[in-house]
Amino acid sequence: SHGRQVPVVSNYIKLIQKDANMGVYEYEVRFCPTIDSRSLRFQLLNEHSAKFGGTKTFDGVVLFLPILLPDKLTTYVSQNPADGTQLEIRIMYKRKKALQDCINLYNILFDRILNTLNFVRFKRKQFDPSAPKVIPQHKLEIWPGYVTAVDEYEGGLMLCCDVSHRLICQKSALEVLQEAYRSNPSSYQEAAKKALLGSVVLARYNNKTYRIDDISFDMNPMSTFKAKQSDVTYYEYYRSHHNIEIRDKRQPLLISIKKRRVSNQAEPEDLIFALIPELCYLTGLRDDLRSDFHVMREIATHTRVSPNQRVMALEKFCKNVNGSPAAKKILEDWGLQLVNTPQEMIARQFEEEQIYFAKNKVSAGPNADFGKYATNNQLIDVVHLRQWLLIHCQNDSRVARSFMEFLERNAGPMGVTVQRPTVISLQSDRIEEYVNALRENIRAGVQIVVCICPNSRDDRYAAIKKICCAELPVPSQVINARTLSNDAKNRSIVQKIALQMNCKMGGTLWSLHIPIKSVMICGIDSYHDPSGKNNSTAAFVASINPKFTRWYSKAVVQTSREEIVNGLCASLINALKVYEKENNSLPDKIIIFRDGVGFGQFNVVLNYEIPQFDSACQLGFKNYKAKITFVVVQKRIRTRFFNAGRDLSNPQPGTVLDHTVTQRYLYDFFLVSQMVRQGTVTPTHYVVLRDDSEFTPDILQRLSYKLCYMYYNWPGTVRVPACCQYAHKLASLVGESLRRCNAEELADKLFYL
Template identity: 45%
Template structure:
């Protein structure tokens, strides 16, 4: 196997770290840096300096070097004392090396957009959607288990060829009365690109009382100049619309030379010269647009390798860029790292009376629709709601349900049908209140269009006020006769899960174990509070679950809610099994690298305090952090070119962390592009499971997500927790009824 890492060889023993003191003291970082730069003859051209600490690739002749600079304001002599502190080994120099990497990107004329760098000179045009795609790179020098390495990956940035002014004018045409509010909503918080200098800015405000004819003091002369004249003089750009409002960007406050406090600056931008970046929600929901973009951004493993080689060649062939590495004693390997990976065994998928063996590409879609569910729930009392326009589609759906359900072992009775007089949200809600009774198992709501407000209202009623399993279907989904059978089959399986059924299982060779999934959703609608979804298995096969959610208030730690959820889950487990679990394995999503140590040191201890609520109870517990948003890519070396590794591929050495117990797992199969592995970091393990058994358990759990007849990127409890937190945070914004907690009602 291979990965997108290039070994970095360091010829020096490391980096020399010095402390620079000034006498008399100089407060301004700007002046301190200027004075250091006056002594290149002594310290050399190659350095990294933050105003106090100086990093050099070579050792100065003296341990204490005394230099003198003149202060420009009064001509006073300032003594600089450069004192050697220590030699920093290469593995601890990544911060310095990444500063050097940013310089290399600048030399290669790559433009920083967000965190990564892109090439503005070779864009791919998507003219039918007024878009273009810039190719670029993700880079980071990191210390891995196998030594110092450069993580390198191909990236793409979608930019629009329409300006902010174009967007504004379109809004004014469509909404001449309330255009200001709509424009503010569309533009505020977005990143824009100014092509005259290839810089990006976040829009913090709109200045409706300013225009390009407004003036500001020029930085060099202090004389007032209009924006029109400024852009013509400095960039030879002519602004055509002199009435447009201006955009405001607030950069991070900086302390200027000679000033004791940081000063907030403002940058005014002209909409006509600002290009939107990224995609709007409307664009993301446009299937054709996303497909056209994917043809540029979805690259195969072989194409990724070519992009990496192109970057390495560009560095080597550019004398100035290459010298950045040479001057620090660094040398990049010519190729990506080669490693020996492992392939976990293919899992058998157990249905009621059938076992699917040797499943290809981790996909058992055909088997799931042609075999009886592991546990099916008889659907006796259910209601179908539809508008008059969609009532025929509802009848077709009911008829198809009666055809597909028996094959999957699901007994189904005829539902009550209700025809709605109109499609107003109030009509849906009023009718639901009328039809839901204590014996109702399921309500199926067929909506004419997709509307967030209607969906939220329905889910609030069915999850909180009158708890009942609910299935919302867009009428468009069941309007194509040729797709009706496959669509209805998926819905029938989903309904069975929501009623407490189980679709399939894999062999879990552990007794009395509880598997928990945790994920966090940030609810922007309610004061940016966070919602933690918590899902815990309740049986040996890990096919039945208990769910809770927790709302994290301001100045409140997420662990407080997780403790409440864990205690509730243990009580429920005891109620179901008449005993408590011997082992607990927690998969926690939504934790960044910066939080790992806090989770390992603090949260583990806090979770252990939950066991004191039960007499003489001390189970073995493991806490595994699940990271999906990573830049690591794994490749299988094929006969002629790089390929995607098959599901079950594990990498647990060389590119893993030196100071953590971690591994990468490819659990899913992709038909296009490059597969993304998931990074698992075991921050605590008291279970006694071997590394291989921990990896196999993790892989097994990726088979049990019932919304997809195949493996998923994360263990099923994590994916369930994500779905739960998303439903609560996006739609219902409050806790759901306890009556639904033992079913997967949120699928």
């Protein structure tokens, strides 16, 4: 395998099977005569649990034990408490579960362990309320915690354990309601719902979390509910059960609805909780906090964890589990033991990459950063600026003049000739003024439109992009005047804009040596509207030249998965036609990097999406069958690894790990492609779902890394291959601003950068 060997330590901890005779044994439990009540079945079986060790998992029919009972059929006799009649409980041995079938049970065990250690659960993460980090000036506290997942890997059964944090406001829901009333008394109820619905709150008296689904303004703490014996007020209930005196007796109640499974019912029933606002505290990052730079910087000082701190937290986790008799017993009862230290392995690091410009070759260096070379080397394919539009507001005339001067002065070292644009000065910054100016001045021959806007506004940006990307197709550059307000920084800013403009017009900035022939590389990513109101967008990007420096890009706006796949197949056929025109032949091999696919969607991709691409090749071209390699790219993962040694550090870019912590039943690897100076780097996970070309793992790993250098918006590496980053950028532009497909005239340019 290629690359220098480097020892690394990961955030995986080995789980050892201590006793070879122990495991997970499945039994079927039958009651004769039949008992319909699930709770009664539990009660009757529990009477005998001591006879088979006491440790069990039972759902009413299926029983799991850590031991093998002596007989294939074990019978116990019990008395039915309802009528005193005798009944038999028959426990029949079915099978010993394979390791991969026990994963769910082992994950439940770790939930129990963290519960034993008094951690509080938020979805799939667990947090320690006893060790908060307090930010008093913002009334915030941060709870440290863990997210854990047991799975079977190439190195055996392991726990992946990562550090996590949860933000808790020291502000009660009642304070939020009071603020809503003060700011808008006439529409208080509407404002209150807007502020609280969908929020997750923490009730400090039991450390449980609830999602707020409604607010009942008809109820207050003096309202009653049915207790076991009689009706009782909420006020009285909290006083007698939790020793809490509610101060505000007129506050409305928060409503939270949780689903609960009920025996003999297909549908779960709603469990409704009425909560007291003054006892509930908001959790998570609210929008007002997210938009406050100072708050976010303060939070980051506590949540940005270095490799050293991360490994210390993992070792603390192991120590807490193995040091608690109750937690340790949960594992021992199932024959398991958690090792005390994180897993160490040998990874590989690729050599430094060489970056090729038109007349020069430079090394990207150990940090994979060549920013200082990008603006003073001649570009590979230059597009000279001869006929272009510059639109700005009258108030920004000085900024516009400064931009033109800097552009003319600094484009020379890149090999770009800049002629004066047609300048259009607008009376105001109203959207209609920009729209009219574009419609009146975009005509044949215009290479690019530059719009300088006084500030950042989504609606104006969308209006400009709709005209330039769909209605009157022309590359466009929107610049916020504020970014050009500092003369000291303008030179470097305008240089970057010049590079971007050249790309958008079809230029090529740099290249790498990628020694594979007759290959088309594709990237796919999707954008889903967070509000759920608009259709999803998928973007397809494909290389159309041998050096992988020019790309065909198309977006698909569709409602269903089927329509999206159909749209992607049509995009592939179009890309192949452009490739054939450029190269006088079709590619022998197609490599597709697919971003945005979770483990649960692998079967759909494998059995539905990939065969559709096969069919598309055959439908679009006579007697053509390309060899398809399909690689899923995953960014949101919990895997971390660090350079081993006394001072743990982030791995260098180009570090690959393809064993021990990789999936046992998949062809996958982890790749660190970026330099991270603060916190911990997150590797990218690559899963090869199909490989007709039978590339060696080495080729796919090195190709994936080289492609991380080919994103022309950044003179260094990005986290994913450039084709995926381009697809992400296009899908976001279309999903957020255009809401329609881009014009075919722009498809062979990186117009969306």
